[in-house]
Amino acid sequence: MQLEAAAVGFGARSLWSEVDISLQRGEFLAVLGPNGAGKSTFLKVLLGLQRLTAGTVEVMGRPVRRGSSQVGYIPQHHQLELETPLRARDLVALGLEGHKYGLPWVSRRARRRIDELIEQVGAQDYAQRPVGVLSGGEQQRLRAAQALAGDPGLLLCDEPLHSLDLNHQRAITELIRQQAVDRGAAVVFVTHEINPVIEHVDRVLYFARGAHRVGTVQEVMRSEVLTELYQSPVEVIEHRGRLVVMGEHSEGTHHA
Numbered sequence: 001m002q003l004e005a006a007a008v009g010f011g012a013r014s015l016w017s018e019v020d021i022s023l024q025r026g027e028f029l030a031v032l033g034p035n036g037a038g039k040s041t042f043l044k045v046l047l048g049l050q051r052l053t054a055g056t057v058e059v060m061g062r063p064v065r066r067g068s069s070q071v072g073y074i075p076q077h078h079q080l081e082l083e084t085p086l087r088a089r090d091l092v093a094l095g096l097e098g099h100k101y102g103l104p105w106v107s108r109r110a111r112r113r114i115d116e117l118i119e120q121v122g123a124q125d126y127a128q129r130p131v132g133v134l135s136g137g138e139q140q141r142l143r144a145a146q147a148l149a150g151d152p153g154l155l156l157c158d159e160p161l162h163s164l165d166l167n168h169q170r171a172i173t174e175l176i177r178q179q180a181v182d183r184g185a186a187v188v189f190v191t192h193e194i195n196p197v198i199e200h201v202d203r204v205l206y207f208a209r210g211a212h213r214v215g216t217v218q219e220v221m222r223s224e225v226l227t228e229l230y231q232s233p234v235e236v237i238e239h240r241g242r243l244v245v246m247g248e249h250s251e252g253t254h255h256a
């Protein structure tokens with residue numbers, strides 16, 4: 001994916017601008033920033049659901065289009081309706097191309113892939129249950145499996161570890177890493193918390209106060225860089241390989 005001089009605004013408000021970034025296959029980008037900074041909007045641009053107000057965006061070398069089978073998406077967690085007429089397994093199968101067009105058949109190969117993903121996210125025990133009765137974390141694991149089913153070249157993740165316990169955080173992170181490293185996908189990973197994925201991150205895109213920084217973890221996650229970005233004192237402390245960011249404010253606080 002590639003963005004050049006990209007900007008998004010709503011009415012008179014500029015959300016972010018002058019974003020230049022190009023992500024190669026196999027690269028893992030973490031997108032960070034406070035509430036309302038424009039992280040989910042960045043994903044929407046890559047999904048073709050949000051127009052840029054300036055600049056250009058390409059996905060897999062082509063102009064963005066909605067519903068591309070080459071793009072996988074793990075949306076931000078929300079609980080599915082109790083009455084949703086799908087079994088857990090069906091939700092994963094929806095990630096396969098044939099199902100997008102409503103084809104009734106599932107090839108043996110596709111069935112094997114679905115079984116494999118259900119096992120990898122640890123959903124065997126509830127694969128036949130209606131999705132609406134499952135817990136938030138159980139549903140989230142199925143969404144991850146669904147996004148990976150089509151073997152996407154670009155995988156977009158919006159806080160995919162939210163509502164998962166530590167073991168399942170690790171399992172899902174490992175699946176996402178495999179998609180990047182073994183299957184050569186570019187990964188864009190929106191998160192409030194970099195530590196669970198820090199060892200996999202190649203680059204960071206940090207949004208705050210309408211500005212942003214791009215670079216490696218070492219380049220961006222520094223007290224002086226974030227202090228300049230937030231325009232108020234921020235301290236980044238490293239402790240046993242984890243980063244603690246002190247003094248981060250929400251966007252709302254600044255605009256109040």
Ligand SMILES: Nc1ncnc2c1ncn2[C@@H]1O[C@H](COP(=O)(O)OP(=O)(O)OP(=O)(O)O)[C@@H](O)[C@H]1O
Binds near residue numbers: 034035
């Ligand atoms: N279609 C829209 N029209 C007007 N404003 C919008 C629209 N979409 C998003 N916004 C605003 O843009 C801002 C950024 O939203 P976005 O969801 O991208 O933030 P975020 O960084 O993902 O936040 P969070 O961490 O809370 O999920 C918010 O203030 C939101 O209200």
